[in-house]
Amino acid sequence: xxxxxxxxxxxxxxxxxxxxxxxxxxxxxxxxxxxxxxxxxxxxxxxxxxxxxxxxxxxxxxxxxxxxxxxxxxxxxxxxxxxxxxxxxxxxxxxxxxxxxxxxxxxxxxxxxxxxxxxxxxxxxxxxxxxxxxxxxxxxxxxxxxxxxxxxxxxxxxxxxxxxxxxxxxxxxxxxxxxxxxxxxxxxxxxxxxxxxxxxxxxxxxxxxxxxxxxxxxxxxxxxxxxxxxxxxxxxxxxxxxxxxxxxxxxxxxxxxxxxxxxxxxxxxxxxxxxxxxxxxxxxxxxxxxxxxxxxxxxxxxxxxxxx
Numbered sequence: 001x002x003x004x005x006x007x008x009x010x011x012x013x014x015x016x017x018x019x020x021x022x023x024x025x026x027x028x029x030x031x032x033x034x035x036x037x038x039x040x041x042x043x044x045x046x047x048x049x050x051x052x053x054x055x056x057x058x059x060x061x062x063x064x065x066x067x068x069x070x071x072x073x074x075x076x077x078x079x080x081x082x083x084x085x086x087x088x089x090x091x092x093x094x095x096x097x098x099x100x101x102x103x104x105x106x107x108x109x110x111x112x113x114x115x116x117x118x119x120x121x122x123x124x125x126x127x128x129x130x131x132x133x134x135x136x137x138x139x140x141x142x143x144x145x146x147x148x149x150x151x152x153x154x155x156x157x158x159x160x161x162x163x164x165x166x167x168x169x170x171x172x173x174x175x176x177x178x179x180x181x182x183x184x185x186x187x188x189x190x191x192x193x194x195x196x197x198x199x200x201x202x203x204x205x206x207x208x209x210x211x212x213x214x215x216x217x218x219x220x221x222x223x224x225x226x227x228x229x230x231x232x233x234x235x236x237x238x239x240x241x242x243x244x245x246x247x248x249x250x251x252x253x254x255x256x257x258x259x260x261x262x263x264x265x266x267x268x269x270x271x272x273x274x275x276x277x278x279x280x281x282x283x284x285x286x287x288x289x290x291x292x293x294x295x296x297x298x299x300x301x302x303x304x305x306x307x308x
Contacts, residue, residue, distance in 0.1 A: 024233065025104045025111045026226050027097070029118030029149040031195065032204075033157030033188025034179050035166050037214060041155060042114060044215045045222055054110050054226070059100045061116040062093045076127065086122060086134050093119055097148065112226060118152065119145040120198075124190040142197070150286075151225040152198040153218065154191065159184035161206035199285060199296070200225060224282065232286040235272055235279050239287075252300045262297035264288065 030038055042058055049056045066089060067073070074081040097115060104111035120142070123131050135141065146152075158166040159181040166181050179187060195201050202221040208214045255263050255271040263271070269284035279287070285296075292298050 024229065025101050025113055026229055027101060027149050028112065028114045028151045028153060028222060028225070030114050030153050030155070031117050031121055031191055032155035033159065033191060034184045035158045036155035037211065038116065038155055041215060041218045044219060045114060048219050048223070049112050054112050055104065055107060057100045057104055057111065057113040059096050059113060059115045062089060062096055066092070083130070083134065083137070086126070087138065089122065090119060090138060115149070118149055120194045121191060123194040124187060146198045149198065150200060150229060151221065152195045152201045153221055154195060154201065154203045155218065156203065156205040157184045157188040158206060160188055199289065228280065228283045228286055231279060231283045232290060235277060235283060235287050236291065238275070238277050239272055249300060252303055262299060263303070264297050268298065
C-alpha cells in the first residue's frame, strides 16, 4: 500500500526527475484514545527518523486548530450545524494533509509525514447515519480515506490496561481532556473499530513492562513501514526489469497459481522469489496495492502497465 493522492505514482528511484520520479513520501495516521502517549511518541519518532536520515513533518490535530480558533462543537443534536462543522473539519484536514505532503515532496528528500489523527477518526464521534450522510455530501468513500495513509498506528489509551497512569492532563500540565476512564475506553474501542479495515493497521497496547517499551514498539511499526515501502519500490523496479518485454499471458498464468485471473501478495512474493529477490509479506502486500491502485490484487493489464 502506497497512500493515494497527491503522490500516488511517485517513486524513490530518481528524486526530482519528473513524472514518476519524485520521491515518495510516507504518510502515517497516529491515532488512539485519550492519554495514549501520542505526544511522547511523536518526539520519539522525530529523533529516530532524523537519525535514520529522514525529514519528519507533523501535521497538527485539526479539531484542536478549529477549537483554538474559536469554532465550537455543536454536539450530536446540532443537526445541520453539526454537519457544516464536520464538513469544514474534513475539508481542512484534507488541505492540511495535502499541504504537508506537497511541501515534503518538493524537497526531494526522503520524508515521513505523521498526521496527528486521521480522517477516519471523525467516524468515532458520529452516529452511523450522520457519517454516511457526511460522506455522501462530500462524495467521499471510506476506502478513499483509508487509502490516504501507509500506516494507521493506534495507541491504546492508558485507561485500557494502565489505569493508574490515566490523567486528564497533557505533559505540559494543562487540563485538556474531559473523558472519564470508562469514556476513554469506549472512545478508544470506537477509534480502533473505525480503522480496522486499513491493510496496515497496527495497535500498540499497554502490555509493555514500561512506557519506554511502548514507545519502542511504536518506533518499530513506523520503521517497518518506511523500510517496507523502500523494499517494495525496489522490488517493483526489479520485477519490471525481469519482465521487460515478457509480461505475457503465459507468464502471468505461471504466477497466478490458483488460476483466478488475479495475482495476490502471496503469489507475487513467490514470483519475485523465482527471479532471485526475497521480499516479506508486508512488502509484497504494499507492492500489490501500489501496482493495483489499492485493490489488493493484480490483473494481467496492470502487470503489463507496471513493466511498460
